[in-house]
């Protein structure tokens with residue numbers, strides 16, 4: 001078990017775990033509508049599959065919000 | 070004249086008696102004072118979109134005494150706008166939003182000069198319009214224009230406030246030259262077709278007020294120099310739980326527009342009709 005933080009909240013996850021799998025586990029409905037940073041560094045979506053989550057990582061999902069009118 | 074007004078008048082140079090009275094609650098703030106109020110009165114702000122966000126932004130900036138407010142919007146008021154676009158009234162249905170907004174702004178504060186742009190912001194006019202203003206507020210409802218505003222402001226070296234709302238959620242950040250931009254965080258628009266906008270997805274009317282007033286406060290903070298702006302931070306909230314979350318974000322060296330080797334050297338008009346996508 002590894003302890004990580006997702007959007008400021010503590011989570012326990014089983015390693016190995018890729019960023020893509022973490023996104024799935026967190027029920028992100030539309031991965032196209034989210035931008036992700038790991039430890040405050042932007043994670044390019046083309047690299048999500050290859051990014052392995054480590055103990056202590058802090059992951060942020062930033063959701064696209066296009067409304068305003 | 071009240072004691073407060075008298076006190077203020079004795080400590081003041083340029084403002085008229087009426088202005089001292091009107092802005093007394095700003096002037097009384099130590100961090101603002103007469104100097105801060107004068108900065109507000111010399112400020113020029115462009116509000117893009119006279120809708121859910123643009124309405125509260127324009128109302129509060131007008132009340133605050135911003136010297137010049139430009140409003141860009143190509144739409145006319147629709148009955149379904151009135152649930153949240155509080156600058157427009159029932160009698161305004163069918164009227165150009167910029168005209169309706171100008172009327173309310175001047176009713177609140179005749180000192181404010183209002184420029185109206187009854188057109189869409191696009192790659193052909195964005196830089197020309199933006200250059201007349203000191204601070205830009207994004208109150209638009211679609212990604213193509215949000216990225217256009219970002220790119221134009223980065224190119225022109227202008228600060229801006231980004232705003233987005235969806236259902237019960239809102240997000241905002243403030244950009245100053247050199248700090249994280251919209252592309253630093255989101256790279257580019259999501260693929261067309263997966264994107265819900267306000268009009269398709271719905272939005273709780275008051276959410277627009279919550280987010281718009283944050284944007285107005287950031288604008289006033291920018292001009293008065295008070296406190297810390299929402300730079301390099303993305304603020305999001307979920308009104309269902311009333312949880313506010315601030316995520317630190319960074320200027321990204323590989324950013325397509327503000328990075329070391331920007332790949333974008335001109336403004337882009339992305340194809341993505343705002344409100345007619347994907348019907349669920």
Ligand SMILES: [Zn+2]
Pocket residue numbers: 249250251252253254320321324325326327328
């Ligand atoms: Zn950037």
